[in-house]
Amino acid sequence: MLTKEDLEHLAELARIELKEKEEKKLQKDLSSILDYFQELQKVNTENIKPMTGGTDLVSVVREDFLGKTDDTGKGPEAFPEQERGFLRVPPIF
Amino acid sequence: MHLHDLTIKKFHQGLLNKEFSALEITQDFFNWIEKKDQEIGAYLSLNKDLAVRQAEEADLKIAKNEPVSLLAGVPLAVKDNLLIDGLPATAASKILKDYTASYDATVIKKLKSSGAVFLGKTNMDEFAMGSSTENSAFQQTKNPHDLTRVPGGSSGGSAAAVAAHLAVAALGSDTGGSVRQPAAFCGVAGLKPTYGAVSRFGLIAMASSLDQIGVFAKNIEDAALVFSEIGGRDEFDSTSVDIGLKEEILDFNSEKTKKLTIGLPKEYFEFFDSSCGGSIDKSVISAIEKVVSSFKSFGFEFKEISLPHTKYALSCYYIIMTAEVSANLARFDGIRYSRIKNSESEMRNLKDIYFEQRGNGFGDEVKRRLILGNFVLSSGYYDAYYHKAQKVRRLIKNDFDNVFNPSSGGVDIILTPVSPTPAFKIGEKINDPLSMYLSDIFTIPANLAGLPAISIPIKTAGGMPIGFQLIGKPFREIDIFAVGQYYEKNISHV
DSSP states (O other): OOOHHHHHHHHHHTTOOOOHHHHHHHHHHHHHHHHHHGGGGGSOOTTOOOOOSSOOOOOOOOOOOOOOOOOOTTTGGGSSOEETTEEOOOOOO | OOGGGOOHHHHHHHHHTTSSOHHHHHHHHHHHHHHHHHHHOOEEEEOHHHHHHHHHHHHHHHHTTOOOOTTTTOEEEEETTBOOTTSBOOTTOGGGTTOBOSSOOHHHHHHHHTTOEEEEEEOOSGGGOOSSSTTOSSOOOOBTTBTTBOOOSSSHHHHHHHHTTSSSEEEEEESSSTTHHHHHHHTSEEEEOOTTTBOOTTBOOSOTTTOEEEEEESSHHHHHHHHHHHBSOBTTBTTOOOOOOHHHHTOOOHHHHTTOEEEEEHHHHOTTOGGGTOOOOHHHHHHHHHHHHHHHHTTOEEEEEOOTTGGGHHHHHHHHHHHHHHHHGGGOOSSSSOOOOOGGGGGSOHHHHHHHHHHHHSOHHHHHHHHHHHHHHSTTTTIIIIIHHHHHHHHHHHHHHHHHOGGGTOOSEEEEESSSSSOOBTTSSTTOHHHHHGGGTTTHHHHHHTOOEEEEEOOOSSSSOOEEEEEESTTOHHHHHHHHHHHHHHOOOO
């Protein structure tokens, strides 16, 4: 059973504000989902190499190169607020 | 030409024979969407200006007798988690409500150069999390075969658009079944390619080791056609690889096809077992049995196979997927992309803004998965959950490698149901996440193992559509297309 404190800690890690009502429902849902996950403990995985991605391709890298550009593309336009070519964010301190 | 008769092939022929123009058909589609989509709710936004320009370009080429691709002028629908430069891309989330894409996804770039027309962006479960499209922050899409039922999900808008003739074909994304399950629910073909066959660049990421962009179409041939246009190596997705020659992918030979051996995994049919909490509908079993016996009567060889770790696939998937979700969705901080207006947030510190924007911007299912993802990755639980799931994922992949291994008499292709039930009622499962998750139990293993799989509508007499799934060896889309087309063309068991 996931406690209220556990849930609040996880919400903190996930950077999500939860309302009281949401907490109750989540606590119940997550507890039953985590119970269901328990079945994995029955599987013998001794000496099994974890599968860490969707492919077994290895070392997909390209040559690094140095260049200079002032082309920011359409990135700034896609930002919610801009001012004179700068990105505007809410005060953070 | 009626819109409901239109396949890509027929459209192309009609265009070349000057029976109609691409512009006329595009306008017909918009007229039909205006009328029909009020009850279906497949589209989140329409793209009339660009679509008209794209159609005119295709017509101009035809008028000048220039060579055109098979997709020139073909009206398509696109799931709203794929970026089209200058158009909204909301992923059906409040947190991206005002976001406009600033570049084209690789699949969009490729389709643009083939001359395809994009009618609009389709509804989905928020950030592709769900199996019914009920998790959209904006609207409920309905199943065109019964408006009281869900279209499936998460690509429910794209599936419903093709089924209701609101587009000739559509793009979706499939992380655990999000193309195949809605395709089965809506009675259209739905392809999830091999992991790496299609570039994911420009797809709003959900779980990066599982996501693939897929295709909805009226038949297998159309699905293969779109796949052959969008697939291949892309420098912007390091997991993408070459898919081979287009001509080869589109070449079907029914005699060669008959030599393929089809495997029936017994675990998929033992799902009545209450230990995994679900059951398979009798109508699904009897429809699948009909498909199998029809194939047999045409001389196909079947083998019973065993994929012993199947029953662990759902847990394994939900652990790995939520872990990846929690990392991928960290970028939606309410500062970049789009910001929910709130005067209070201007006065508070950064952390408060994150909490408030994410708390208000994400829906219930997204929050549930973010919290689960943080749980399975947190210290103390990492080994028992995430690391364990990665090992089980290897075992699931090994199961497939074993049954596909030719040196031990392996099969070429696997046939299974797509979902345990036909489309369920709107609201039926929304309050019970586990039962919702179970509707993907037959589609998830192909994502974990990275295999190509396709959902094909079974020819049944009336009732809600039911699909069967063909799973192929890695990068052998050609096999599932071939067997699927054989079924479409030769088999009738109504």
